Amino acid sequence: MRDQEPGPGPAGRRLTTQEAAELLGVKPETVYAYVSRGHLSSRRAPGGRGSTFDAEEVEALARRNRRESAATSGAAGELSVRTRLTLIDTDRYYFRGVDATELAARHSYEEVAEWLWTGELRPGVTFTAPEVSVTAARRAVDALSEHVGPTDRLRVATIAAATADPLRFDLSEEAVLGTARVLIPTLVASLGPARYTHRDQGSVAQRLWRQLSGRSADGAALRVLDTALALLADHDLAASTLAVRVAASARAHAYAAVSAGLGVIEGPLHGAASGLAHKLIMEVLDRGDAGPVIAEELRAGRSIPGLGHRLYPGEDPRARVLFDLLEEIPDSAPALAAARDIAATAARHTPLHANVDLALGVFTASSGMSYTAGETIFAVARTAGWIAHALEEYGERPLRMRPSGHYTGPKPPQPLPE
Template sequence: MSDQPAAAEPRRLTTREAADRLGVKPETVYAYVSRGQLGSRRAPGGRGSTFDAAEVEALSARGARREPQPAGTDLAFRTGVTLIDPEAGRYYFRGVDAAELAGRYGYEEVAEWLWTGTLRPGVRFTAPPETLAAGRRAVGALPPHSTAMDRLRAAAVAASAADPLRFDLSPDAVLGTARALIPTLVGSLPVAGARDGGDGTGQGQEAGGTGGAGLAPRFWRRLTARTPDAPSLAALEAALVLLIDHDLAASTLATRVAASARAHPYAVVSAGLGALEG
């Protein structure tokens, strides 16, 4: 026999105690349980549930406090990518300070890391020639007064029609579509101040492709005819990184609904773009 005392049972909290610690309603505590964010155990006698105090503390530290939004307010959605620390005035992508990421890496590098968990310095996203040509033709056929959102939606639909494998929803296929669709959307927009070049696309000298430049220089040419300097491109690159994930827009809901219905990636992006017109 051992003289060692039995290990103390971890402290457990009632539903009300857990709710008070998390700063939420009891109903929200059960929502955390249903989402797999918090474990529970039936209380002795079968009346109510109890929760491990350490697990509740860990959930609180991860920023779990978020009550359901009252009717009529802006939509907010939970994300597994971003953690916002309002007290420090900072936010994090997968535990890494977003501002530090933006200062060290470009948009494509951070996007690739968020999607795959692997950091690939210098990675570039390239638009397939067929889908890029289809997007540019569609955008070029629009009336001159068309908005940027009109052009992006038209490019997404045209690129979709040009991709015979768009219904392949395997993870690798969806990832490949994402890498191709982003530069396709940017490359389909007319270059600011460019002459037509006779093909109706408004691409000027860039009509043949996107080249080996990163996304930020290509996007800059669609925003302004002014020649960029290094600090300006760095600022645009940082802005793209800092805005790479968000959960405070109706477009988030639209894309999630489309994706949950197993729409292909082009349709998912189109749903989000449509919501942004609201």
């Protein structure tokens, strides 16, 4: 926002830049950042040296910042961030107030992504990546070792696509939405052989199936994949989403924010969990009984992958939807039976319900996909949610995601080490 000329009417109390900074508890440079983001208005000081700020406006912003700081600190030491995107309530979850499972059942992944980003549905919307973006991503990914995992490929593709976008530093909503609609199909294109180009047509689910499975996809299988993408698009402040918001709080561009999410998602407690469930299902199918497989997992001190979720005391609603759809696919019957055997056997040890990772494991195991395919599906799907959270964070106070450390080291001053 440009400095404002004085308007008509009695002038209120004005503050210098230094006074405004002291009241807000920030550096003078941050005061001007507030002006550029539209959070404060300013006027040229008499003589044209420096700026002045309306005291009541500055005080109102200071009160707002204190409220946000209190909300971010949360209860019992847990981080809490205000968001209008996803609500998890008992055993259901909602995207912008609408039941997410119903959205996923009735709308494509692309349509659900648009709903998360804008609060509007765009029936029939498709995402297309320009050749320059795909070429940059493919060239970078092709240089990697053949043994790298899917998340490595996606992370490198994201960085490469950023270098091909000269407008990546534009954080306006319109520009970030344009980035999102290009980045998702670029990520899908980066997963496959060099012959895969931007000219391939179809939905994200259709393109992703061609990258993950050597089989032809029928309508029922594509519906499972498209629904899985929509269901996984967002899930409140998961670890990867928090990383995205921290990056966006520092005003990293959208590609960098997504890269931050990809850096977290690779862990076995997050995006890679479905791969562990896939392997477990395949082992049960190979041995014909979940009993000895579960016994070995427990003996090794490992938790059973695909069971339980800290946010759902009962059934994971995402798993329920996917299992219902998988029932309609004959090829899924053996893997479904193995998953039920796993859940029933483990229930004798601890009463945990199947979660979405087990459902993804059934899907990938019965679709001729690698055990890493679930991680890929998860990452591509969640990119939509990461962009939505980045957009929210760009509208907040910069660097608000900056907690203070609780120092527990030696009391200073300590002598220099010998």
